[in-house]
Amino acid sequence: MVIKILGTGCPNCQHLEARTREVLRELGVTAEVILVKDVPAILAYGVMATPALVINEKVRAIGIPSKGKIAAFVRGELFSEAQTVNKN
Amino acid sequence: MLQSLADLATYRWLHLTPGTRPGEAVNFFLYDITKVFLLLATVIYVVTLLRTFFPVERTRRLLSGKRELWGNMAAALLGIVTPFCSCSAVPMFIGFIESGIPLGVTFSFLISSPMVNEVALVLLLGLFGWSIAGMYILSGVIIAVLAGYVIGKLHLEKEVEEYVYNLKVRAGIVPEYSWADRHAYAWSYVKDILRRVWPYVTAGIGLGAFIHGYAPAEFLAGYAGRGNFLAVPLAVAIGVPLYSNAAGIIPVVSVLLEKGVSLGTALAFMMAVTALSLPEMIILRKVLKPRLIMLFIGILTVSIITVGYLFNLLVA
Numbered sequence: 596m597v598i599k600i601l602g603t604g605c606p607n608c609q610h611l612e613a614r615t616r617e618v619l620r621e622l623g624v625t626a627e628v629i630l631v632k633d634v635p636a637i638l639a640y641g642v643m644a645t646p647a648l649v650i651n652e653k654v655r656a657i658g659i660p661s662k663g664k665i666a667a668f669v670r671g672e673l674f675s676e677a678q679t680v681n682k683n
Numbered sequence: 684m685l686q687s688l689a690d691l692a693t694y695r696w697l698h699l700t701p702g703t704r705p706g707e708a709v710n711f712f713l714y715d716i717t718k719v720f721l722l723l724a725t726v727i728y729v730v731t732l733l734r735t736f737f738p739v740e741r742t743r744r745l746l747s748g749k750r751e752l753w754g755n756m757a758a759a760l761l762g763i764v765t766p767f768c769s770c771s772a773v774p775m776f777i778g779f780i781e782s783g784i785p786l787g788v789t790f791s792f793l794i795s796s797p798m799v800n801e802v803a804l805v806l807l808l809g810l811f812g813w814s815i816a817g818m819y820i821l822s823g824v825i826i827a828v829l830a831g832y833v834i835g836k837l838h839l840e841k842e843v844e845e846y847v848y849n850l851k852v853r854a855g856i857v858p859e860y861s862w863a864d865r866h867a868y869a870w871s872y873v874k875d876i877l878r879r880v881w882p883y884v885t886a887g888i889g890l891g892a893f894i895h896g897y898a899p900a901e902f903l904a905g906y907a908g909r910g911n912f913l914a915v916p917l918a919v920a921i922g923v924p925l926y927s928n929a930a931g932i933i934p935v936v937s938v939l940l941e942k943g944v945s946l947g948t949a950l951a952f953m954m955a956v957t958a959l960s961l962p963e964m965i966i967l968r969k970v971l972k973p974r975l976i977m978l979f980i981g982i983l984t985v986s987i988i989t990v991g992y993l994f995n996l997l998v999a
Contacts, residue, residue: 603773603966634773634969638852643778644739645771657738657858661867 596626596672601637602646604630611646611659618665624673651676685721689714712892719809719884720877726805727876730764731869737764739775740857746792747782751835752828754788759827762795763820772963776970781852786843787835793967794983795827798958802880810937818994819950826986833982834975842975890938914948915991919984922955946998951991959983 598615602608612630619626631637637645640654648656648665655668689710693699699706742765749757772793779789799820808816860868936949964976971979 603771634777635850637774638777638850641740641852643743643771643775643852645774658868659871661871664864664867 596624596669596676597629597651598626598669599629599631599649600646601631601640601642601649603634603637604632605645607659608646611648614659614662615648615665618662618669621662622666622669624669626669685717686714688717708892712888715810715888715892716885719806719888720881722805722809723802723877723880723884724873726808727801727873728869730801731872732865733764735860735865735868737761738857739765739771739778742792743778743782743784746779746784746788749784749788751785751787752832754785755791755828755831755835756824758784758788758791758831759795759824762792762827763799763824765792765796772966773969776967777847777850778852780843780847781850785835786840787831787833789831790834790979791827791831794830794958795823797960797963798827798954799823800957802876803953803957806884806937811940815946815998818997822950822990822993823954826983826990830979830982830986834978837978839975839978842972842978844970844972847970887937914945915951915995916988918944918948918952918991919955919988922952923959923980923984945995947991947994947996950994951987954987954990955984958987 598619600608600612600615602611608630612628616628619628631649637647640647640649642654642657644657646657646659647654648660648668650668650672656664660668690701692713693706693710694701697709699709701707701710742761745761746754746758776789776793779792780786804816804819807819936953939949939952940946959980964980967979968976
């Protein structure tokens, strides 16, 4: 799973990154967390308000979602990843 | 009700005597702190809930068909309710310009957003009442409309970095919220803000209470009262290089007022500190050429000084 945090490096972005890593640790999920600070790259996701949370290239949230929400996104993504594996 | 609670705590539980200096100071502190924190929680909750209806993308769509003047007014009002932190300024600016929103209208949004600050609003409401809080919003909106309109009329499109016009923004995303989401978002935001601002607010109110009980009033009146014509520009000149959040500055402002500084001067000082910040100018330098940045700072400075004089004139 690849998780991207879109944001120019402000306190809110750092907050979202820390919270996301915390959720991953609690769920015991390993994922790559990448910070995207480049403005054109952020805009390419259709995001104008930072921070935003992108999981496997899908924009999941703008702003800072609750830990419960982030966990739900991660679980949902795990589920669809498992289904793709099953199909193959 | 809050006053009777404060009385109960000061005079019954702490056994202080009404009318004495420590009694008055403690009573004032307990009353103000309960009031301000209740107001902070309520207003931030309501504003944040409201903001879930105006994500940046929706604001962009609302503004994209607008012409000047009406567009400036809509942008100034939307600037108040659209959630936006200064670190989003660059992507948002590009997104607005790219979708054809006029430069001046974009500036109206950029100005009103930090100018009309919800924490500032709450503190003004709690410490000075409705009329001053209302005047604060109104003057912020008027500055945003006028400054944006002037920038639009000056046709400064060339003063925006060229790359801004060449970027492609993908169709933006409007987040979907259920009512449960809105509540969760608003509530977590209230907790977040309170966690960040409580030390400043407490310290400021503490200082205010001390002065209320102990220091002679009108101490600064001779220097920065209504009689001194230079007080407003001086307050702005001191305020611009200072950078602080509204929560840190308002308790200071209330102390200034208590010591005899006139309202317009104090308000101009506060607006200069919150709306004109060096970090934000550095961020905006990524999209604006130096001339436009200087003009932006100049227009804001003049408008803030004008508001200061206006308040000094209107509020006796």
